[in-house]
Amino acid sequence: MDKEKKTxxxxxxxxxxxxxLLTNSYFMGFVxxxxxxxxxxxxxxxxxxxxxxxxxxxxxxxGALQAVIGSWNFKFAFYVAGFLMFTGALIGRFVCGFLCPxxxxxxxxxxxxxxxxxxxxxxxxxxxxxxxxxxxxFVILLPMFLVDVLGQGAPYFCKLICPAGTLxxxxxxxxxxxxxxxxxxxLYAWKxxxxxxxxxxxxxxxxxxxxxxxxxxAIYSVFNPISVFRYRVDQEKCIGCGVCADVCxxxxxxxxxxxxxxxxxxxxxxxxxxxxxxxxxxxxxxRR
Amino acid sequence: MSRFFRAPRTGVIAAVLxxxxxxxxxxxxxxxxxLEKAINICMECIGIG
Numbered sequence: 001m002d003k004e005k006k007t008x009x010x011x012x013x014x015x016x017x018x019x020x021l022l023t024n025s026y027f028m029g030f031v032x033x034x035x036x037x038x039x040x041x042x043x044x045x046x047x048x049x050x051x052x053x054x055x056x057x058x059x060x061x062x063g064a065l066q067a068v069i070g071s072w073n074f075k076f077a078f079y080v081a082g083f084l085m086f087t088g089a090l091i092g093r094f095v096c097g098f099l100c101p102x103x104x105x106x107x108x109x110x111x112x113x114x115x116x117x118x119x120x121x122x123x124x125x126x127x128x129x130x131x132x133x134x135x136x137x138f139v140i141l142l143p144m145f146l147v148d149v150l151g152q153g154a155p156y157f158c159k160l161i162c163p164a165g166t167l168x169x170x171x172x173x174x175x176x177x178x179x180x181x182x183x184x185x186x187l188y189a190w191k192x193x194x195x196x197x198x199x200x201x202x203x204x205x206x207x208x209x210x211x212x213x214x215x216x217x218a219i220y221s222v223f224n225p226i227s228v229f230r231y232r233v234d235q236e237k238c239i240g241c242g243v244c245a246d247v248c249x250x251x252x253x254x255x256x257x258x259x260x261x262x263x264x265x266x267x268x269x270x271x272x273x274x275x276x277x278x279x280x281x282x283x284x285x286x287r288r
Numbered sequence: 289m290s291r292f293f294r295a296p297r298t299g300v301i302a303a304v305l306x307x308x309x310x311x312x313x314x315x316x317x318x319x320x321x322x323l324e325k326a327i328n329i330c331m332e333c334i335g336i337g
Contacts, residue, residue: 004335035329038327041322050334052329058323063330068318068322071321074318078316079310079313079314079322080313080318082305089299092335165335166335169330172336174334192335226302228300269327
């Protein structure tokens with residue numbers, strides 16, 4: 001059973017890796033220390049993927065959201081908000097489980113052995129709300145209102161918090177580019193400290209960035225209860241053994257709420273259910 | 289009401305609304321702001337700016 005579970009998780013990691021590779025397939029960027037400048041960057045990718053990553057071929061939706069909100073001529077980002085709404089309404093936090101490169105990084109880091117892994121702690125539930133505050137303050141309000149003389153707001157989440165930007169863009173570009181190396185200062189140091197903390201915490205706690213910080217996860221979570229792709233528990237089959245809640249690394253309980261805001265649709269509960277009471281439904285199954 | 293919110297119909301409506309918002313954003317020219325930001329190295333994002 002254990003072996004089967006592990007095999008299945010690696011299958012998901014395979015999909016995550018494939019997606020990460022596909023959306024970061026400008027390999028010349030890693031050779032020359034430059035970024036892709038083609039038209040594909042008009043389009044957002046669904047996961048948190050810094051557009052300053054040398055390999056990135058699409059735009060990060062959180063970066064794009066701040067860029068439009070913070071621009072002098074647009075104060076609301078209909079294009080990016082619409083994209084997030086469309087994606088969220090179709091698949092919800094499936095994006096977090098399968099289509100986010102930074103989610104994959106955290107998944108892999110959590111596989112590193114550590115004497116005492118922390119599943120939950122006092123204040124865990126309250127701390128999960130922090131990502132909504134970060135979304136409101138750093139992604140929307142600050143870029144909208146804290147503007148320069150030209151009326152432009154900086155991408156404050158990217159600038160002050162996002163460790164994905166440091167990992168995917170900052171470190172490779174600074175390593176590969178002499179002019180970047182000469183420009184680093186206290187902000188670069190701060191962001192590297194945040195990245196180091198995130199990496200350490202990811203070993204101890206499962207996906208700490210997704211649980212407590214990620215504004216993209218916060219947006220998609222709102223769509224989890226209404227998304228077309230969702231989980232359903234067959235109450236007639238369910239024997240109430242609690243295995244599903246026990247295996248959930250995001251601490252959701254599918255029996256209480258199969259489409260919990262924290263559920264990243266990783267499928268661990270489905271695989272663990274001894275009576276196959278949990279199923280995923282798309283449009284076709286709902287029509288039946 | 290809660291039954292309505294559990295129905296996939298809400299998801300489909302939200303997805304269509306999302307498409308309409310995207311179309312309006314593209315019509316307003318927001319895509320060029322996204323492109324301009326994405327094709328230039330974002331100094332803030334990488335911790336330099």
